[in-house]
Amino acid sequence: MTKTAAIIGGGVIGGGWAARFLLNGWNVRVFDPDPEAGRKIGAVLDNARRSLPGLGNVALPAEGQLSWHATIAEAVEGADWVQESVPERLELKQKVYGELQQHVGQGAVIGSSTSGYKPSQLQDGFANAAQIVVAHPFNPVYLMPLVEVVTTEANTPEVIAKAKEIITGIGMYPLHLKKEIDAHVADRFLEAVWREALWLVKDGIATTEEIDNAIRYGFGIRWAQMGLFETYRVAGGEAGMKHFLAQFGPCLSWPWTKLMDVPEYNDELVELIAGQSDAQSGQYSIRELERIRDDNLVGIMRALGANDWGAGALQNAHDAARMGEAGLARSMAEVDDITQPVQTLNRVVPLDWTDYNGHMTESRYLDAFAQSTDRLMEIIGCDAEYIANGGSYFTAETHIRHLDEVHAGDPIQVRTRVILGQGKKMHLWHEMFSGERLLATGEHMLLHVDLKTRRSAPPAPHVEANLVALAEAHAALPAPDGLGRAIGASR
Numbered sequence: 307m308t309k310t311a312a313i314i315g316g317g318v319i320g321g322g323w324a325a326r327f328l329l330n331g332w333n334v335r336v337f338d339p340d341p342e343a344g345r346k347i348g349a350v351l352d353n354a355r356r357s358l359p360g361l362g363n364v365a366l367p368a369e370g371q372l373s374w375h376a377t378i379a380e381a382v383e384g385a386d387w388v389q390e391s392v393p394e395r396l397e398l399k400q401k402v403y404g405e406l407q408q409h410v411g412q413g414a415v416i417g418s419s420t421s422g423y424k425p426s427q428l429q430d431g432f433a434n435a436a437q438i439v440v441a442h443p444f445n446p447v448y449l450m451p452l453v454e455v456v457t458t459e460a461n462t463p464e465v466i467a468k469a470k471e472i473i474t475g476i477g478m479y480p481l482h483l484k485k486e487i488d489a490h491v492a493d494r495f496l497e498a499v500w501r502e503a504l505w506l507v508k509d510g511i512a513t514t515e516e517i518d519n520a521i522r523y524g525f526g527i528r529w530a531q532m533g534l535f536e537t538y539r540v541a542g543g544e545a546g547m548k549h550f551l552a553q554f555g556p557c558l559s560w561p562w563t564k565l566m567d568v569p570e571y572n573d574e575l576v577e578l579i580a581g582q583s584d585a586q587s588g589q590y591s592i593r594e595l596e597r598i599r600d601d602n603l604v605g606i607m608r609a610l611g612a613n614d615w616g617a618g619a620l621q622n623a624h625d626a627a628r629m630g631e632a633g634l635a636r637s638m639a640e641v642d643d644i645t646q647p648v649q650t651l652n653r654v655v656p657l658d659w660t661d662y663n664g665h666m667t668e669s670r671y672l673d674a675f676a677q678s679t680d681r682l683m684e685i686i687g688c689d690a691e692y693i694a695n696g697g698s699y700f701t702a703e704t705h706i707r708h709l710d711e712v713h714a715g716d717p718i719q720v721r722t723r724v725i726l727g728q729g730k731k732m733h734l735w736h737e738m739f740s741g742e743r744l745l746a747t748g749e750h751m752l753l754h755v756d757l758k759t760r761r762s763a764p765p766a767p768h769v770e771a772n773l774v775a776l777a778e779a780h781a782a783l784p785a786p787d788g789l790g791r792a793i794g795a796s797r
């Protein structure tokens with residue numbers, strides 16, 4: 307059954323939550339008194355629709371319904387999750403919680419996006435305190451997976467479990483803090499970096515651009531893939547973390563950090579920082595910067611996914627959880643009807659698959675077909691465990707026909723036929739569609755290989771039996787148009 311999220315406050319963050327829920331199939335009901343809120347959420351949604359669906363390798367569910375409501379009471383009707391993202395002022399938030407207390411159903415979780423307040427400050431005095439948790443996201447909420455979940459003794463284990471389950475279900479990562487603390491974990495950390503950066507600019511050591519370069523050409527790339535401690539463990543060399551601490555521990559008493567000492571906030575500091583920031587980035591509009599940011603985030607997370615690491619591994623787990631709903635089988639038993647071509651890919655063309663012509667670049671057709679071949683291999687039993695035990699299929703020959711173009715954000719599906727599956731040979735015919743439009747065909751000959759000798763060898767009997775079963779069932783279908791064609795051959 308479609309679930310419903312109520313979004314109270316639809317600015318930068320509320321809009322991002324709305325997009326995250328909507329694109330994961332939830333109905334979304336918004337309350338925001340600003341007459342401009344519709345336009346603002348529309349802009350966030352445009353960015354989200356452009357970048358999120360292609361982030362993973364499995365299609366998301368159909369979008370939910372977005373609706374606007376004139377009051378909080380109406381917006382929270384039937385909501386399973388309420389996300390409060392009003393401006394960061396405690397008295398305003400408490401006023402909103404006063405209203406939520408009267409109208410939110412008992413089974414719902416109320417999450418606050420607050421960057422700084424503790425959950426006890428939001429729960430204070432409200433009869434439904436058990437329902438209120440901090441669910442602190444990161445901008446852009448539709449792409450960044452982290453949500454800091456902060457709770458108190460007032461929250462029941464059921465509410466906490468439900469909060470984590472829902473956050474995981476929309477492709478995010480709930481980091482449940484052991485205790486509440488002002489500004490949670492990640493913002494404490496960012497604040498320390500921010501303080502040092504302000505000093506470095508104020509003291510004329512580096513400009514805003516040079517500081518950004520110090521991050522993005524150096525430690526920022528490391529942090530995105532291993533964080534802080536694992537990075538330093540590697541930096542300690544073979545002797546590991548203890549050696550690293552011994553080497554750099556004494557620095558803790560050196561004047562490397564200004565700790566809690568902050569520069570005075572005044573017009574001069576604002577002019578200095580804002581002026582340098584304009585010089586650095588003023589040639590781009592905010593919309594352009596958002597899109598560059600999103601393209602980069604998608605590219606980085608997809609690269610991490612290829613190594614099943616960090617934020618990429620998280621996305622892969624979300625993809626795996628979605629396979630059944632997306633119509634992708636993992637075994638013969640899960641194939642609906644073996645007499646028909648098997649669906650082996652159901653995804654959206656990601657942002658990083660397009661080229662200077664503005665459409666999916668040729669090498670990605672092979673990438674997509676290779677993903678389909680991998681899926682078929684898993685279905686017949688040539689899965690990770692089988693491969694680890696020394697058997698696999700290697701591609702010997704490929705012929706791709708590019709019949710129609712497709713763009714980033716478009717859905718693509720591949721349906722696969724087994725033309726021959728006997729002995730060492732696996733002859734596959736993939737057809738790639740967007741809806742009913744045929745985009746490409748891929749004909750592939752693969753050979754089963756013994757990974758120890760790297761030479762062709764017969765597959766295990768159960769793998770061959772599954773392949774033969776598919777080949778025999780598919781033989782009853784009319785021969786595919788274009789099968790066996792060479793380049794230049796006429797139809």
Ligand SMILES: NC(=O)c1ccc[n+]([C@@H]2O[C@H](COP(=O)([O-])OP(=O)(O)OC[C@H]3O[C@@H](n4cnc5c(N)ncnc54)[C@H](O)[C@@H]3O)[C@@H](O)[C@H]2O)c1
Pocket residue numbers: 314315316317318319320337338339340343390391392393394402419420421422442443444445
């Ligand atoms: N901007 C960030 O990077 C970021 C990141 C994580 C969390 N947060 C937190 O998210 C919350 C919202 O921040 P933002 O950056 O989206 O601010 P924002 O100013 O972009 O959005 C706030 C929205 O709330 C609306 N609003 C005001 N009063 C309201 C009311 N009574 N009921 C419903 N809506 C109301 C405003 O019209 C506006 O659209 C804050 O608590 C902030 O700390 C911000």
